Amino acid sequence: MDGHARRIPDATVARLPEYLRILVELAEQRIGTVSSERLAELAGVNAAKVRKDLSYLGTYGTRGVGYDVDYLLFQMRQALGVTQDWPVVVVGAGNLGRALANYAGFSDRGFPLAAVVDVDDAKVGTTVGEVAVRPMSDLAELVRANQPVIGVIATPGPVAQLVADQLVAAGVTAILNFAPALVSVPPNISLRKVDLALELQILSFYQSHRESGSASRSWA
Amino acid sequence: MDGHARRIPDATVARLPEYLRILVELAEQRIGTVSSERLAELAGVNAAKVRKDLSYLGTYGTRGVGYDVDYLLFQMRQALGVTQDWPVVVVGAGNLGRALANYAGFSDRGFPLAAVVDVDDAKVGTTVGEVAVRPMSDLAELVRANQPVIGVIATPGPVAQLVADQLVAAGVTAILNFAPALVSVPPNISLRKVDLALELQILSFYQSHRESGSASRSWA
DNA sequence: GACTGTGAAGTAGTTCACAGCT
DNA sequence: AGCTGTGAACTACTTCACAGTC
Numbered sequence: 001m002d003g004h005a006r007r008i009p010d011a012t013v014a015r016l017p018e019y020l021r022i023l024v025e026l027a028e029q030r031i032g033t034v035s036s037e038r039l040a041e042l043a044g045v046n047a048a049k050v051r052k053d054l055s056y057l058g059t060y061g062t063r064g065v066g067y068d069v070d071y072l073l074f075q076m077r078q079a080l081g082v083t084q085d086w087p088v089v090v091v092g093a094g095n096l097g098r099a100l101a102n103y104a105g106f107s108d109r110g111f112p113l114a115a116v117v118d119v120d121d122a123k124v125g126t127t128v129g130e131v132a133v134r135p136m137s138d139l140a141e142l143v144r145a146n147q148p149v150i151g152v153i154a155t156p157g158p159v160a161q162l163v164a165d166q167l168v169a170a171g172v173t174a175i176l177n178f179a180p181a182l183v184s185v186p187p188n189i190s191l192r193k194v195d196l197a198l199e200l201q202i203l204s205f206y207q208s209h210r211e212s213g214s215a216s217r218s219w220a
Numbered sequence: 221m222d223g224h225a226r227r228i229p230d231a232t233v234a235r236l237p238e239y240l241r242i243l244v245e246l247a248e249q250r251i252g253t254v255s256s257e258r259l260a261e262l263a264g265v266n267a268a269k270v271r272k273d274l275s276y277l278g279t280y281g282t283r284g285v286g287y288d289v290d291y292l293l294f295q296m297r298q299a300l301g302v303t304q305d306w307p308v309v310v311v312g313a314g315n316l317g318r319a320l321a322n323y324a325g326f327s328d329r330g331f332p333l334a335a336v337v338d339v340d341d342a343k344v345g346t347t348v349g350e351v352a353v354r355p356m357s358d359l360a361e362l363v364r365a366n367q368p369v370i371g372v373i374a375t376p377g378p379v380a381q382l383v384a385d386q387l388v389a390a391g392v393t394a395i396l397n398f399a400p401a402l403v404s405v406p407p408n409i410s411l412r413k414v415d416l417a418l419e420l421q422i423l424s425f426y427q428s429h430r431e432s433g434s435a436s437r438s439w440a
Numbered sequence: 441g442a443c444t445g446t447g448a449a450g451t452a453g454t455t456c457a458c459a460g461c462t
Numbered sequence: 463a464g465c466t467g468t469g470a471a472c473t474a475c476t477t478c479a480c481a482g483t484c
Contacts, residue, residue, distance in 0.1 A: 008429075011475060017421035021400060035443065044402045047443095048477055055445055063444045064484040080421050081428025088420070099319020100416070105400060109417040150423055173430075174423040180241060180325060182264050190426040192419050196320070197329040199412050200308070201237035201300050203370055203394040206410040208301025209228075210393075231453055255465065267465095268455055275467055283461040283466045 008056045008079075015053055016080055018043050023073040035066040087114035087146040089172070090154055091163050093123045093133045096178055097154035101129035114146040119159075140170040150174045157181035164191075228276045228299075235273055236300055238263050243293040255286040307334035307366040309392070310374055311383050313343045313353045316398055317374035321349035334366040339379075360390040370394045377401035384411075 022042045026034055036054070040047040054060060054067070057079050061067045077083050088111045090097050100106070101116050117134045118124060124135045134142065143149050151167035153160050153175060160179035167175055174190040177183050180198070185191050242262045246254055256274070260267040274280060274287070277299045281287045297303050308331045310317050320326070321336050337354045338344060344355045354362065363369050371387040373380050373395060380399035387395055394410040397403050400418070405411050 009475065013425050014422060016425065017415070017418040018402075020421065021418075037443085042402065044404065046477075048479095049475095051444060052446080052476080059445075061444050062484065063482070064442045066443065079425070079428075081424045082421055086420065086424055095319055095322040095324070099315055099322070102315040102319070103416065104315070105417050106420070109400075109421070111417065111420045148427065150420055174427050176419055176423060180329075182238075182262065184264065188430055190423050190430065192423055194414060194416070194419055195237070196323065196414070197325050197331065198237040198241075199396055199414055200306065200326070200331045200370055201240065201302055201329075202234060203396060203410050203412055204301045204306055205233050205236065205299070207368065207394050208299075210408055210410065229453065257465085266455075268457095269453095271466060272454080272468080279467075281466050284464045285462070286465065 006056055012053045012056055015043070015045070015049075016076060019050075019053070020073070020076045020080060020082070023069060023076060026069045027073055031069055033066045034069055034072075036061070039067070082110050085110050085112055086148060086150050086174075087112055088150050088152055089114050089139070089142055089146070089167075090116045090152045091118070091136075091139075091167065092154035092156075092179075093118040093120070093126070093128055094154065094156075097152075098128045100152060100154055100178070101131070103129075111150065114149060115142045117142070136166065139166060143167075143170040143172055147171065148173065150176060153177045153179050153183070155179050226276055232273045232276055235263070235265070235269075236296060239270075239273070240293070240296045240300060240302070243289055243296060246289045247293055251289055253286045254289055254292075256281070259287070302330050305330050305332055306368060306370050306394075307332055308370050308372055309334050309359070309362055309366070309387075310336045310372045311338070311356075311359075311387065312374035312376075312399075313338040313340070313346070313348055314374065314376075317372075318348045320372060320374055320398070321351070323349075331370065334369060335362045337362070356386065359386060363387075363390040363392055367391065368393065370396060373397045373399050373403070375399050 019039065022039060036047040036050040040050045057075055060072050060075055088106060090101050093116050097116060101113055107113060113129055113131060115134055116128050116131055117136050117139055119136050123133050126133050149172050151172040153163050155163050157180045160177060160181040160183050164175060164183045164185055168185055168189055175185060177191065177193045180195050183191065239259065242259060256267040256270040260270045263270065277295055280292050280295055308326060310321050313336050317336060321333055327333060333349055333351060335354055336348050336351055337356050337359055339356050343353050346353050369392050371392040373383050375383050377400045380397060380401040380403050384395060384403045384405055388405055388409055395405060397411065397413045400415050403411065
C-alpha cells in the first residue's frame with residue numbers, strides 16, 4: 001500500500017518469483033540473513049543484478065549485513081501480490097489440462113485449483129485432480145464464485161482465442177495460455193504464454209549451432 | 221550448411237519457433253507469399269522486428285513482393301535444426317511427467333517421446349503415453365540408442381540437479397527443466413527452464429499492479 | 441571490514457526511416 | 463508502387479565501481 005511507486009522493469013519482475021522461491025527455502029532452513037552475493041549464487045545471476053532488482057522493491061537491506069530473510073520474504077510476497085491464494089480455473093480437460101490440474105506445484109505455491117471446465121460433454125462429470133469437470137456454461141458462475149481467478153488455457157490451438165474471449169467475458173483478468181496459438185486480450189488483462197514445443201525448438205537451435213560459447217543460457 | 225554465420229541474438233532465437241508455427245499454418249492454407257506486415261500481425265510483434273529477425277537467417281525475401289512461404293519455412297526449419305526429429309526422454313513419471321509424455325503437441329511438432337524413466341520401482345513397468353516406464357539405470361542405454369536426445373526433467377525440485385547430472389553423464393546435450401529448482405550444467409549443454417508456478421506469480425504481480433498501462437505484455 | 445544502494449558506463453534489443461530492388 | 467534489408471537512433475537491461483552505512 002505504501003510501496004515505492006518506482007516502475008519495476010519487466011526483466012526484474014520475471015526474476016522476482018525465483019527470488020521468492022529461494023527465500024522460502026532459506027526461511028525453511030532457518031537462515032536469518034542473506035547477502036546479495038549468496039542470493040545471486042542461488043538464483044544463478046550476479047550480485048549487482050540482485051541488488052538492483054531488490055532496490056526496485058524498496059530499501060530492505062542493511063549495509064554491512066545483508067537482507068533479513070523473513071522481512072524480505074514478506075516484502076517479496078507483498079510485491080508479487082501472493083499474500084492471498086489465487087484460485088485457478090483450467091479450461092480443457094485433455095492430457096495437458098488434466099496434468100496441470102493434478103500438478104501439486106500449483107496449490108503448494110498458492111494457486112489452488114478451483115475448477116476444470118471442458119466443452120466435451122463426454123468429459124464433463126469425470127473427475128480430475130480433486131474436482132469434477134464442469135461444462136463451459138458454468139464458467140461465468142465459477143469465476144464469480146472464486147474471484148480473483150487466473151484462467152489457464154489448456155485447449156488445442158484453434159480454439160484458444162475463443163476460450164480467451166469467454167474467460168474475459170466471465171470476468172477473468174489474468175490468463176496463462178498453454179495452447180500453441182496467439183491470443184489477444186483487452187489491455188489491462190494480463191496474459192502470458194507457455195509453449196512447450198517452442199521451448200524444445202529453442203533448445204534445438206542452440207544444439208544445432210553449438211560451436212562456440214553461448215549455446216546455453218546459464219540461467220535456469 | 222552454407223548459412224550466414226551472423227550471430228543471431230537470443231531474443232530473435234526465442235521468436236523463431238513462433239514464426240515457424242505460423243509458416244506451417246500458412247503453408248497448410250496454401251498461401252504462397254507473406255509480407256513482414258502480415259507475419260508480424262500473426263505473431264503479435266511489429267513488422268520491423270520480423271524483417272530484422274528474418275534478416276539474421278539470410279536474405280530470403282523479395283522486395284516489392286514479400287517472403288515465399290515454402291522457401292522461408294524450409295530455411296526456418298534449417299535454422300532451428302528441426303529438419304529431423306529430436307527424440308525426448310522424460311525423467312519423472314509423476315503427474316507432470318505423465319502429462320508431458322502424453323502431450324501430443326510434442327510428437328506432432330517433431331519431438332517424439334523416446335522413453336520415460338523414474339527412480340520409483342513402483343512406477344517402473346507401468347505404461348505412460350505409448351511407452352513403458354523404465355528404471356533410471358536404463359538411462360544411458362536409452363540415450364545411446366536414440367541420440368541426439370533432449371532430456372526433460374519432470375521431477376520434484378530437490379532432485380533436479382542430480383537428474384541433470386545423470387542426463388549429462390548419459391550423453392544428453394539439451395535439457396528442458398520443469399522442476400522448480402536451479403540446475404547447472406557444463407557449458408555447451410543447452411538448458412532451458414519452464415516453471416509453471418513462476419508464470420502464475422508473474423501474472424499475479426501484474427494484476428496487483430494494474431493501474432496504468434503495461435500490465436499485459438501483448439505477446440502471447 | 442562488510443555489504444548495500446545507485447549513478448554512470450556498457451551492452452543488447454527495438455524501432456525508425458529510407459535506400460534499394462522488383 | 464510495394465515491400466525488403468539495414469544503418470542509425472532510441473530504449474531497456476546489465477554490469478561496474480564506489481560512496482554511504484552499519
